Amino acid sequence: MATEGKKLYTLSDVAVHNSADDCWLIIGGKAYDVTKFLEEHPGGDEVLLSATGKDATEDFEDVGHSSAARSMMDEYYVGDVDPASLPSKPTHTPAKLATYNSDKSSDSLIKILQFLVPLAILGLAVAVRFLTKNNDVSS
Numbered sequence: 001m002a003t004e005g006k007k008l009y010t011l012s013d014v015a016v017h018n019s020a021d022d023c024w025l026i027i028g029g030k031a032y033d034v035t036k037f038l039e040e041h042p043g044g045d046e047v048l049l050s051a052t053g054k055d056a057t058e059d060f061e062d063v064g065h066s067s068a069a070r071s072m073m074d075e076y077y078v079g080d081v082d083p084a085s086l087p088s089k090p091t092h093t094p095a096k097l098a099t100y101n102s103d104k105s106s107d108s109l110i111k112i113l114q115f116l117v118p119l120a121i122l123g124l125a126v127a128v129r130f131l132t133k134n135n136d137v138s139s
Contacts (some may be wrong), residue, residue, distance in 0.1 A: 006050045010085035018052035032076040055086050
């Protein structure tokens with residue numbers, strides 16, 4: 001299954017190459033040894049190092065690399081990656097962010113106010129109606 005003498009790797013084969021001295025990435029089902037490119041990468045070596053040990057295709061595509069960058073990839077190609085070794089869906093789930101509370105008030109106070117304010121408006125409406133009805137009767 002190897003292409004032009006290139007080897008077929010699994011995700012775990014590629015994942016062990018995860019340091020600045022030995023850095024491989026998986027992009028589009030292919031393995032790339034980008035160790036020599038780390039210092040030249042415009043986004044810095046941290047970006048590439050953080051993409052090791054997983055399928056970095058989505059990360060690569062999200063950045064929107066130029067056609068020149070895509071053509072450079074051939075230079076670093078080492079082989080194909082067995083699709084069966086890749087997870088069917090991403091294993092990374094983004095961190096759940098807490099809701100932003102600009103006034104720094106407690107959540108319980110907000111919940112109480114969300115209940116009390118409409119109740120106070122309703123009470124005020126009933127009181128106004130009651131008072132205006134009594135004024136109409138006594139006139």
